[in-house]
Amino acid sequence: MNLKMIPTAYAKKPSMEQRDYQIHYNRDTALTPLKSRLKSHVHPHYELYFLISGQVNYHVDPHRFALKSGDMILIRPGQPHHAELIQSKDPYERYILWLHPSYLENSSTESTDLQIAFKSINFQDSHLSLSGDMIVLLDNLLHRIWVQSQLQEYGADLLARIYIKELLIIVARAKLNDPPCERSKPLNNEKLLAETLDYIHAHIHEAMTVEHIANHLFVSRSFLSKMFTANMNISLHKYIVQKKMSFAKQELLSGESIHLICEKFGFGDYSTFYRAFQREFGMSPRLYVQSMKDVR
Template identity: 30%
Template sequence: MKKNLTTQYDDRQYMESLDFELYYYHDTKPSPRTGLHTHKYYEFYFFLEGHAEAQVQHEHYMLKYGDILIVPPSVTHGIFVRDFDIPYRRFDLWISKAAFDSLRHQGDEFGYAVNMAIKESRHVIHTDRITFNSVLSKLFYIIEEHKSARFGRDWQLKLSVSDLILTVNRLAFEQFNDRKITQDVLYQNICDYIERNIDEDLSLDSIANHFFLSKFYISHVFKDNIGISLHKYVMKKRLQLCRDAILSGESMSQACNNYGFDDYSNFYRAFKKEFGISPRDLAKSAKLNITDAGVSSAEKVADKDES
């Protein structure tokens, strides 16, 4: 499970980054921590595994999988491991005051959970396994992006951290206002996952494994929300992206490969069935200069089959 993304724990209580720091800790042999302390940044703590108790001011919380702990600056707090024989695993996100104030300046929604922690001492958000798995996906993505050297990485990190914080605030609002997590939330989480992984394996089995749910339950959720199967949704999503790519000048075979189609002939037939026109005729109708010299052998076979 993404062991290469873990971080060696240390007792540092100050930030080295100007904006945020995110750590994934997995201690197979936990040891005593720093005890009660304060720091100058905002802390968002995501608990996965272990037997640990959080103390914030005079409040005590026995932590369980899916709990999110929110600690504003200058608030006394600590995490105390109660069983050192059980592995201890969690994410820890630190955000500087300046970076968090910048987020709140964009919208009051970003500060809801922190305000509830400060004003009403509501420091813990409880989530179910389905919801928390979607949060974990966002956390892993941020760490992976931070370790990359991709173009626009810094901006992507800002957007991803903003998205994560907004998600935490939504969860806080739903919990503190007695709003139950519904199938609609799961449906949207699955749609977001498909959007981010459109070129990967998006079979019902793989998505069920990712969300730790029965594939029959996921099928039921999709049918209830959109009226078609998950397989058809993924196919329509991919075909639409291929259509847009072809209209923008991308070759048919390239569009096919970029959006998760392993076989060009199957893509060709599905495209024509969906849009009533072949990808080649679509390109022609858009007055793109496609010549036989730029057409793959697979495309030529598909053209012959069509005629």
């Protein structure tokens, strides 16, 4: 079964009353009408916000965070917060997961408090900047939660809750295991980094290389690679591959043929795409599609 990802409309988000959780997938390209709705607000539930793409400054009183793709915001009940959108070529795309406090309390054990992901640890509070591998993992988990929340099939409700627990444990471990203040360091070469990310997003369907990007930005390949790795905690080449794989994964789940995806994302031939997919997800493209059908 193919399940098309239809973004949740802002006006149609139901209340959290009598609900354990809600997950929303939002994708906006026209930001002007959206901006008027993004006023500072509070709510009585936890919120996990995961930015897929777009240019956003996120405010969680009293802090302001300049977000990049794959960043996460963790909001506790009663914390004022809002997004400040910046005009960009990229769509404003994100997952928002709402969690009722009583649901997290009842799902916790004596040794594992699921609310700890939202607590201040190692001087990390609301903002979590993730490594490339972690971004792919959490993006995949959020997608699975969203899929199961849309289904009426046997076991879908339990699978969604299993994935939510896994997500919260991974996020808590990331905060617990990170050195204090590591994520608070200012970005170096912020303009060059933004231009690099813009170029990747704009040419995601091409067979781009680090050298292509360096030539376009008039910098050396070595300098660009070192700058990107220092700021993103992932190599530029690996980031490009992961970004292509993330888009390719969505295309596979929407029913697009593997050979068309190979061409669409500039892999040249199936064997190259197969090897890259196997490295990223630990299974072949066909097996991945089948595994997602099995859990649905």
